Amino acid sequence: MSLTVFAMTGATLVGLGVYGLLARVHMLRRIMAFNLIGSGLFLFFGAAGARGAALDPIPQALIITGIVVALAASALAVGLVVALARSSGTACLPDEAGDT
C-alpha cells in the first residue's frame, strides 16, 4: 500500500513538473521543473522496483545514474541561462519573454 502511495506521489510530481515546464518561462524554474519530473519518475520507478520479494537493485542503480545525469544537464542548463542573461539581460527564451 505504501508503495502505491509513493508511486502516485511520483506520478503527481511528474504532472507538477510538466505544468511548471509548460507554464513557467523563467529558465531556472524550468530547470527545477525538469528535476521535479525526473525525480517523480524515479520515485515511481523505485516503488515499482520495491514490489518484489527483495528490493531490486537494478532500478536503484539506474536511478543513481539518472540523478547524476540530471545534475550534469542542470549544470549545463544553468550555465546557459547565466550566459543568456549576460548577453541579453533576461533569463527567458527570446520569443517567450513577453508571455505569461
Added chain:
Amino acid sequence: MSLVLDIALCALILGVGLATVAGHGVFRAVIFFITYGLLLAIGWARLGAYDVALAEAAISAGLTGVLLLAAHGRLRRLSAAEEAPLRRNLPAALIATGVALALGWAWFALPDPAAPDLTAALPQSGVGNPVTAVLLNFRAWDTLLEAIILLAALIGLWMLARDRAWNEPLGLQYHARAGGVMASFGRVLPPIGLIFGVYLVWAGAETTGGAFQGGTVLAAVCLVSLMAGVLPAPRIAQTAWRAALVFGPGVFLLSGVAGAIFAQGFLALPPALAKPAIVTIEAALTLSIAVTLVLLVIGPPDDGGQDA
C-alpha cells in the same frame, strides 16, 4: 502506522513540490526545491533505497541546490532574476493532468514484478552491496558513460566563458573575510568531510555509499575550502586540474580494456580480482567526480563583466 507516516511524508513532498512550481519568486522556489530534495531523500530511505537516498540528498538537493542558488545570485546581479507571475494556463494543466493520470493508470496496470534473478551473479561480482555490483560490474558501461557525461557537461560549461576571461580563475571570485565564519568553517570542515567522503567510497562496496555519493561529499569539502580561500581558485590552464578530471574515467576505461585483453571481455572483472578492481576504480572515479562536480558548481571563468 507506517502507512500514515508515508502518506504524511508524500503529502509534504507534494506540497513542497507544488510550492517549487507555483510559489512566488524564483529564490523561494530554489529554497523549496532544496527542501523538496531532502524530503525526497527521506522517502527513499523509507523505500529502503539508502544508496538512492544518499544520492538524492547529496546531489539533487545539495549540489543542484547550490548550483541554482549561485545562478540566482548571478542572475540578480544581471537583473534577470525577476519573473512574470504565474498565470493560469489551461492547456498546460490539461497536459500535466493527462501525464499524471496516465502514469497512475500504468501503475495499476503493471503485471507482477519481474526482476532479473541476481542470486547467482552477485557472489561473482566481488562486492556485497548489490547496487554497487550493478553500477560497477553488471552495468559498468552505463556508469562509465555517466562519468563521461559529467565531464562533457563541464567542457560544455566552459565553452560558455567569454574569450577574454578564458585565462581567468574559474568562477566568480568569493572573498571570505579573514577570521569570519566562512574562513573558520573552511578550516574545520574539510578534514571531517574528507574522512566521511573516503569512508563512503570504501563502505560503498559492502553497504551504503559509493563513488558518486562519496565524490559529492568530497566536492562539498573542496567547495568550502575554495570559498574560504584555503585552496586557490583553479584555472583551466593548470594541467593538474585537467589531469584530475580525466583520471577516473581514464582508469575505468583502461581497466575495461584490460578486461578485454586479459579476461573474458571489455569491462569484465574476473571474480577473484573483482573486489580490488572495483575499489581501485571507485577511488579513481571518486577523485575525478569530486573535481568535476566542484568545477561544475563554480562555473566557467568569469571576470564579472557584462556583455549587454
Added chain:
Amino acid sequence: MTALISGLVLPLLAALAAIALPARARLPVALLGVGLTLAASIWLAISVWTNGAITVSLGGWQPPIGIALRADGLGAALGVMTALVMAAVALAARHEMEPLVAGPRTSFGFWPLMLLLWAALNAVFVSRDLFNLYVGLELITLTAVALVAISGKAEAIAAALRYLLFALAGSLLYLAGVVLSYAAHGTLDISLLAARTAVPGDALALGLMTAGLLVKTALFPFHVWLPPAHSAAPAPASAMLSALVPKASLLILLRLWFEAMPELATPVALFTLAGLGALAVIWGGVLALLQARLKLIVAYSTVAQLGYIFLVFPLAGGDGAAQPWAAGAWTGAMFQMLGHGLAKAAMFLAAGIYIAAVGSDRLSDVRGLARALPMTGFAFALASITLLGLPPSAGFTAKYLLMTGAFASGQWAWAFVLVGGGLLAAAYLYRPLTAIFAREIAVTPRPIPWGWQAVPLVLAMLSVALGLLSSVPFDFLQIGRPDQAAEGL
C-alpha cells in the same frame, strides 16, 4: 568484438587525452583519435560483412543482468557514415578551429566535444539496452548543445538553450517509457523485450518513448529548435549536428518499432508517424524556401529530409513487415539516412568554407563564389543532387525504393510526398545554387587552402557514389535486419 569495442574506446580515450594534454599536443592526439576511430569503424563494417551481426555481452554479463551490444548491418553502416563525416569534420576543423582563428577557448573545447559526441553516437548505434541508450542520448545531447553554444554569440546561446530544453523534455519522455517497460518486464534488452508477454501498459511505454525520440529527431511539429541551433553552430559542428545527431534518436525509434515491440505497430500509429513525416517534408521545404542565409536553408532542409525516413513506418512496419516489398522500402529509408548524412555534412562544410572566405553566409554575399572556389561550388551542387533525389545519387536509390514500396503496398499516396518533396527541394536549393554560381562575385573571398576545399567535395562524391554503387550497401543493410522477408520485388 575487438572492432566493436575499439569504436567506443578509441574516441573516448582520445577525448580524455585532448582534455588533459597541453595545448600543443591537443590537435595531434585528436587527429590520431579520429584516424584510429575511422579505421575501427571500417574494420567493424568489414567484420560484420564477413561474419554477420556481432553481439557482445559487456563484462560477460548476459541481459537482463548486463548490457548487450550488437552491431548489425544498419548499426555498422551508420558507424561508417559517421566516421566518414567525422573525419571530414576533423579535416575542416583543423583550419576552422585553429587557435589563432577560433581563439583558445573554442580550440580547446571543440576536439573533446567532437570525440565524445562520436563515442556517444557509436554507443547508440550498437546498444541493445534501453537505459544505456538513454545514457548515450544524454551524452549526445550535452555535447551537441555545447557545440551549438561554442561560438558564444547571443543567438547561439539562446538557440542552445532552446535545444537543451527540447532535448531534455524528449529525454524525460523517453525515460518514462523505459521506466514503464522495465517495471512491467524486468528487462531493458531489446531482444528480450521482443520475446516478452505483452501487457496493456506497453502501448503507453512505447508511446512515451516514441514521443521523446520524435522531439529529439526534430520531427514536425517538434522541429522548431533545430534550424536556429544548427545554423548558429560553427559549420563543422553544424555538419555533425545535422548529419549525425538526429540519426541516433531515429535509429532507436526504428529499433523500438521494428524489433522490440513490432506487434504494437497499428495502422493508425504508423500512419500518424508517416503523416508527420510528410508534413515535415512540406513544411521544412516551404520554410527553407523563405530563408536568406545558406546555413538556415540547409538546416530547414534537414527538417524536410528527415521527414522522408518516416515513410518507412507504414511501408515496412506493422503487418507490412512480412510483405515482399518491406525489405526494399526499409532499405530505401536507410539509404536516405546514410545519403542525407553525407550530403548534408558536405553542404554545411561548404557553407563553412564560404563563411571563412567572405565572413557571411547570406545569399547576397556568397554570390559568384563558385568562380573563386570551384571545388566548393561543385560539392554543394553534387550534394544538392542527393537531396533532390536525382539519379544516380543515394537520394535517388532511397526515393526509388520507397516509391516502389508505396506502389507495391497500394499506399501510393505516400509517393506524392516523395515526388513533391523532391520538387520542393529543387525549388529551395535553386536559389543558393544560382547565387553560388552567379557570374559576378559579390565579395572578394580570402584564399582557402586546397586541402580544405576538397573535404566537402569528397563527402558529396561519396553521397553520389553510394547511389551509384548501391548494391553492396543494400546487401550490407540486410545483415541482421528484423523480419527477414522474401528478398525484394
Added chain:
Amino acid sequence: MTTTLPVLLLLPSLVPAAVTFFLPQDSHALRNILQLGGAVLKLGLIVWMLVAVATGATYEAEFPLAPGLVILLRIDALALLFISLSATLWLLTTIYAIAYFGTKAELSRFFGFFSLCVAATTGLALSGSLISFFIFFELLTLSTWPLVAHKQDKPSLAAARVYFTYALPGSAALLWAIIWLESATGPVLFTEPPDLSGLDPAALRAIFALFIIGVGVKAGLVPLHGWLPAAMAAPAPVSALLHAVAVVKAGAFGVVRIVYDVFGAENMTALGVGVPLAIVASVTIVWGSVRALQQDEIKKRLAFSTVSQVSYIVLGAALASPLAMIGGLVHLVHQGLMKITLFFCAGIYDERAGIKRINGLNGMGKRMPWTSACFSLGAMGMIGLPPLAGFVSKFYLGLGAIEAGAPWVLAVLLASTLLNAAYFLPLLYRLWFLPCAANTKCDERAPGLVLPAVVTATATMGVGLLAASPISPLGWATLIVTQGYGP
C-alpha cells in the same frame, strides 16, 4: 567483349568530361584534343559495332544497384540508329563549338558538361530497361542545365530556370509512371515488353498519359514546349545540341520506346490512346509552325520549327502503322541533320555578321555564299522539297496515315508543309533576292564553323538521294520496323 562494348561506348564522352572539368581555362589545345579524340574514338567504335551487329553479335551489360534498380545497357537496332546519329553530330558540333568559342571564358566547364550531356544521350540510347532510361534521362537534364545557363546573363539564367521548371515535374511524372507500371509488372525490359493483359485499362491509360507527359516535356509537345524557345538564349552550339542531338531527340526517342517497347502498338490501339497522342502530335505540328511564322528572331523561328518538326516522330509512333513508323524513325535522323544545319548557319550569321533577326539576312547569299547555301538546303529540306531529307519522312508518314486509316493526318501534313514554306521561303527570298544593307561587316572564312554546316547540308541531300540504299537512314528504319515491330 559482348559486355564491355556498351560501357566502352560511354567512356569516350565520360572520360573527356571528367578530365575537362579540372583543366585550366587556358589549356585549349589539350581540351580540344580530348574532345575531338573522344568524338572520333566513339564514332570509330560505333562503326566497328555496326559491322559486328550486322554479323549477328549482341551486346549487353548490367549493373545491379538494388533489387529492381538495374542499369541495363543493350544494343538493338533502334539504339544503333540513335547512337550513330548522335555520335556523328557530336563530332561535327564539337568542331563547330571549338571554332565558335575560340578562347572565350569558362570553356572547361562548358566542354565538361557538353561531353557529359553526350554521355547521357549515349546511355539513354543504350538503355535496355525503363529505369536505366530514366537515370540517363535525368542525367541529361542535369548536364544540359549548365549549358543553357552558360552565358550567365539574365536571359540565360531565366531560360535555365524555365527549363528546370518544365523538366523536373516532367521527370517526376516519368518516375511516377515507371514505378506505377513496374509495381504491377516487375522491372520492364525493352526486349520483352511487359504483359499488360491483367491490368486495369483505366490505370494503364493514366500510366500512358504520365509517360507521355514525362518524355513529352523534352520532346516539346504542346503545351509542354514552353522551355524550348526560351532556351534560345543559349550559345548556338548548345542550341544545335539541344535541338538535333540530345534533349528534344531524347524525348522523341522516349516516345518511340514507350509506344513500341513498353506498351506495344497493339495495346496502344486497344487502350484507345494512339489517336489522342496523334492528335496531340498534330496540334503540336500545326501550332509550332504557326508560332514560328510569328517570330522575327532567326533562332526563335528555328526553335518553334523544332517544336513542330519533332512531333512528326511522335506522330509516326502514334499512328502505329509500319509505314508511319518508318517515317517517324527516319525523321529522327533527318530532322537532326536538317535542324543542326540550320542552327550551325544561324550561329555563323550571328557570330560572323552579327545577324540575329530575319531582316538582317537580306542579300547575304552573295556575301556569305557557303553558309547561305547550307541554310537554304536545310530550309528546303524542312519544307519537304524532293529529293531532300524532309520529303522522304513526310512521304512515308503520309503513306502510313493512309495505312493506319487516319486520312485526316494528310491534311495536317499538308497544312504543316504550307506553313513550313510560309516561314522558310521568305528567308530564302531575303538571302538570295534582296539587296544587302550597305556596310554589314561579314566574312565566313572560318572553316571550323562552315565545314560542319557543309557536311550536314550535304548529308541532308545525300540521305534523300540515296534513300533507297539499304545503309541509308530509311533503309535502317525499315529494317528496324520490319524486324522489331513488324506485325
